[in-house]
Amino acid sequence: MQIEIHHSTRYRFAEPVTFALQQIRKTPKSTPHQTVLDWTTEITGGAKQLAFEDHHNNVVELVSLERDTREVAVLSRGLVALEDNHGIVGRHRGPAPLWLYRRHTPRTQPGAGVREMVRGVQGETTLDWLHALSGQIRAAIAYEVGASHPGWGAEEAIAAGRGVCQDHAHVFIACARLAEIPARYVSGYLLLDDRPGQDAMHAWVEAHVEGLGWVGFDVSNGIAPDTRYVRVATGLDYADAAPVSGMRIGGAAEALDVRIDVSQQ
């Protein structure tokens, strides 16, 4: 299957920016099951400084906003070919050691909520256990757009009982790592059946299972990622994989407009 993606991010500032830097992670990865046929990034109102591939094999582009900038737009577009892998990404690749994905971050630090969540999960094999975990999280944390805060970690989402895909991912990762299973956050594009237009990227998770390698779980939708899922950035949590992260001097009152179109070719 081939998927075409248009992703535009536009920031407007009521007060002009003095200086800002943005790290952008929007370029899909090239992997055995995913081929990036074409990808371009256009930046208006900012200057591309450099690009590099980080320790999770994410393509990171650094963009600067110079003095008096009031608007910056990043438009990425391209075409990705996907082969069905039944949710199995396969053996661990890349420069980071597998154990890195057993390291907790502030967002996945387990507390009482995560421990309680793990206690109720049953499964004969690791894979069964992970599927059960995914189901339990989906049942315990209702999907509700706008219910959570992007800064939340696993514990906050469990306490609230509501959240979005990012929260489901953090809870899953925290629980898997507590069970000493390497787990990672995946940010990407999802082809929806009913509409091309979306206002955010999707997030799901991968856990490393002995013998299978990395296995994907879309906790929010309760399914295994298939050829509709385009993997973009991976990491220990949202912070490693965020589509945009940055720092800014000046430029108060930012307004963000995100438009994503994902369609089948």
Added chain:
Amino acid sequence: MSETEIFDEMWGRDGCLREPYRAFHAWFEGEDPKRLRAKQREAEELFRLTGITFNVYGKAEAEERLIPFDIIPRIISGPEWARLSRGIEQRVRAINAFLHDIYHKQEIVKAGRIPEEMIRRNDAFLPHMIGVEPPGGVYTHIVGIDLVRTGPGEFYVLEDNARTPSGVSYMLENRETMLRMFPELFSRIRVRPVQTYPFELRRSLAASAPGCAAGDPVVAVLTPGIYNSAYFEHAFLADQMGVELVEGHDLRVVDGRVAMRTTRGYKPIDVLYRRVDDDFLDPLNFNPESTLGVPGIMDVYRAGGITIANAPGTGIADDKAIYSYMPEIVEFYTGERPLLQNVQTWRCSEPDALAHVLDNLGDLVVKEVHGSGGYGMLIGPTASRKEIAAFRRKLRARPGNYIAQPTLSLSTVPVFTRAGLVPRHVDLRPFVLVSPGSINVTPGGLTRVALKKGSLVVNSSQGGGTKDTWVLED
């Protein structure tokens, strides 16, 4: 520890004048103590004028204090130094290979020589460095190896300073002062020079420039600013090397490089000798609250646009739990037996070791694994019952945070007092410059001396002083 066990570097254990001190002693005997006392005062005045001072942390007013200087040099013979510097070079070579390995394939973990937990659970391991190739393959451009001596040929490494070793300005100023005070001594005794250090440092840094550097590489020193305890040294080294001293707010990312503001616009920096800790180096990638760093410098570094000296993430080699594996590390990467000895170290993370340490607290030195500067440590033999009890609680609460070592009988070197020469304990921090394909150990280093009788704590933050360190041309 009885007095007779202690090795004095001038008088040995038996009171016979040792060879390296013969010429100095002959000169000293011919001097009028009154003149020497006057010289000692003059030396102190000179330090005050040059402005070599030291901020002591933990004092509300961040008081600037002069580090006491003693005019009696610490003398090491040529052959002694040759042996020592071979050991230092070997260790520094191994540290660089270790750093490259743990940020790449981790062969040493796969080979089972270091437990994975030592790296995985280590806060000093910096994931951002995974897979990064530092320009020229150098991680530790400047290293300070802290050594102590317990006998004529017995040197032990107390700790490795691969992150940001400080104190080299004292080595240089101590020599400068001695040359001014006693020029005749240096015509009588041939002492190997240390004054070329700033020149060698600049050359070494320039040789480590990234591929994108055009022509003569631009080097700069990044300081946290005037409130940092080592600000004097940062300014001194920049001045001596003839390069810019910059602060974070002088720099920003321009055209994919880190550039400094000048009167003629932005000028890209090829090599940044940074004296700002990793956590504060880049608010975009690390601590977002930091105002001391340069946003995006880590991205420029990862894209190959700058050399950061020392490389981020080198602090893991300073970790005192990693230190306990240094003999294995040296053997693993050099294929040789370690020439320098490690001090026996109990890792309190291991239950058997912890039990031993708790049973013998009164005889041991206990240190935090990430600690430095003599802060947060327990010296069993001189600690009160109360201090030991308090430390016992800390150890039980977080055993993995501590290591313990036996109390060593540090060697002594005489210091000059009103009552004549009296022995005081010393350590030694030689400085090592690493550039692609070359390791250069400066002949000498910083000798720190505990000025209180019997004291083993030489840290300047704890009231220690310094001496000029001589390596003889013989």
